[in-house]
Amino acid sequence: MSIHAISSSQVLINHRLVPATILYSSVTGKIVHIIPDIVVTSKDDEVLKLYDVADACNVTPNVILPGLVDSHVHLNDPGRSEWEGFETGTKSAISGGVTTVVDMPLNSTPPTSTIQNLNLKIDASKDKLWCDVAFWGALVPENLDDLLPLVHAGVRGFKGFLCHSGIDEYKRIDREYIVAAMNILKQSNVKMLFHAELTDDDNIMDGEPADPTKYETFLKSRPDELEANGIAMVIDCLREVEGANPLFGAHIVHLASALPLDLIRSAKRDNLPLTVETCFHYLALHAEQIPDASPQYKCCPPIRSLSNRLALWDALRENVITSVVSDHSPCVPELKNIDSGDYMNAWGGISSVGLNLPLMWTTGASLDKPVTLEEIATWCCENTAKQVGLQDVKGFIAVGYDADLVVFDPTLRYSYNDIDSFFKNKLTPYDKTEFAGMVRRTILRGKTVYTAEDGIVVAPGGTLLLNV
The missing domain is CATH 2.30.40.10 (Urease, subunit C, domain 1)
Known part of the structure; x- marks a missing residue:
């Protein structure tokens, strides 16, 4: 029975x-x-x-609907479990219909850059999972020799930063490393993920110091060109790779800017193995509505203009952007600088795992052509499952799945309240939002x-x- x-x-x-x-x-x-x-x-x-x-x-x-697959979640366990953790993060996921999350290799300490560190993460997860969990590994300057062992140990791919990650122990990578890593991994079935803001300057503001409580100050500190330049470099590196496994590829995480979309279109026309995600906050929010002195809205790359937001929606419908994820990246409240309102020195991350469906459904209803549940499932179930190699068991309603x-x-319709969430730190930009x-x-x-x-x-x- x-x-x-x-x-x-x-x-x-x-x-x-x-x-x-x-x-x-x-x-x-x-x-x-x-x-x-x-x-x-x-x-x-x-x-x-x-x-x-x-x-x-x-x-x-x-x-x-099929259970959602959120392929970009920071659970921060072990090492920074006071920010989130396997227990509270996976409870948040299932409360919103997310049955699978893929955990990022940071901001846990140590990062998932070696077999030993992966095993620490596996141990930390025991008896704390309310949904299914997979892992990304790290692309950091010192771990080229660790990549294939991590593949054999079960990570679904690797993530690297082209700028400062926000965590000192997770160093940025350069073009030389990327090409070397691609040649090491090209015969595997994993993806290489890139935070593609390209800069070696941790503080790129020029001129006199601007008011750090102004959202415009933060927005100008991370211009669109950073993403465009980073994506161009990743595409150039892909062009150098020959003889790759058809399942190998590069993936751009949390695309915020519409500026690189033509670069991505061109890469796709050339049949390069490139996929791209954006996030709920880039589709739901825009810079013109973000108040000053409210760092709960800070994320990296930043939330940009209304016209930019609409261009991201259009790119989704063109299949230029292939998936939508949370990039759930919480921290303890004091790191968000809520009291001072200082954007520039606040942690950059937004909590939203489990809010996937209401955010997409609510925001998508306001478009000239309202979003459909079929589209949401394509972006948040099917394509995310494909990205992480789970398309034969997750993301679809079918016999054998x-x-x-x-x-x-x-x-x-209802009012969402942060206090009712399962997040360990109950702070989002969506408190009191009508969903x-x-x-x-x-x-x-x-x-x-x-x-x-x-x-x-x-x-x-x-x-x-x-x-x-």
């Missing part, structure tokens, strides 16, 4: 919302059958009898792990998704 059934008049299958009933196992955690109709109300249905279904429910008019399912009410759309239920590998009525309803049931 381990087979369960859930149905709706709107289930996202093959990029369409259709009536369906999903049968899944709470033992194997897999989807075992999909009926192209709502049948859970019929006690005489032959398919339900065949599978000896233990229980069934119809969640119409709510929508059933993990039964990671989200029951979403797209009609509900549309709420996750009513999250199912992880066949087990209900969260409901809007009861909160988190199980012990930690997440697992590590090592690429071995």
Whole structure:
């Protein structure tokens, strides 16, 4: 009696919302059958009898989506678990229908740059995972010899910075390192990720010191050209790589600026293995609305203009940008300089893992052509799963895939409050924002792990998704 059934008049299958009933196992955690109709109300249905279904429910008019895959999350554990941690970060994820996160190699201490450091992270995660977790490794100047061992140990790829990372122990890399690393990794099936603001100057402001509480001061300190120059260099490095595995490639993280979009279009026309993500905050917010002395809005690269925001949406719909992620990057409140309002010396990062669906649905509704749930699933489930090599088990509702399912009410409107979140440090730019759309239920590998009525309803049931 381990087979369960859930149905709706709107289930996202093959990029369409259709009536369906999903049968899944709470033992194997897999989807075992999909009926192209709502049948859970019929006690005489032959398919339900065949599978000896233990229980069934119809969640119409709510929508059933695949569990989201957030491929850019900083859990900061071990070493900076006071900023977040496996427990609070993964609880936040499942409360918003995110069933898989990929943890960044910083801001944990030590960073995930060696096998030894990866094992420290694995140990720190034990009994603390409420969703499934995979790992990125580090690209730092001293670890070229560690890259292939980390691949064999299961990391999904590697991330490097072309500027100061914000963490002194995580050094920037240069062109020589990138080309060497690409040649080491090109026969593997992993991605190389780049924070592509290119500068070797940690403080690029010229002239007299400007007012650090002005958002404009911070925005001018990280101009669009930094991203354009960094992306151009990554593309040039890709052109030097020959004989690569078709699954190998470069990935630009958290694109904030529309300036490099033509560079990216050109690279794609040349069939270079390049993918690009942007973040919820770049699609939801714009510089003109950000108040001074409010560093909860600070992230790197910075949130830019309204016209820039709309250009990012257009690029998503062109498939120039391929995915949308949180870049969940929390810290303790004092590092955000909330009391002083000092943007320039505040930590640059925004918390949002688990807010994925309401942010996309709410913001996308304001576009001239409103966003659809099919589009959101492409950007936040399917393409993120592909990016991390999980496209055969995550990101889709299909037989044989993990039964990671989200029951979403797209009609509900409510006020989001930071205090109600699972974040360890309850500070976001979205406090008191009116959201549309709420996750009513999250199912992880066949087990209900969260409901809007009861909160988190199980012990930690997440697992590590090592690429071995």
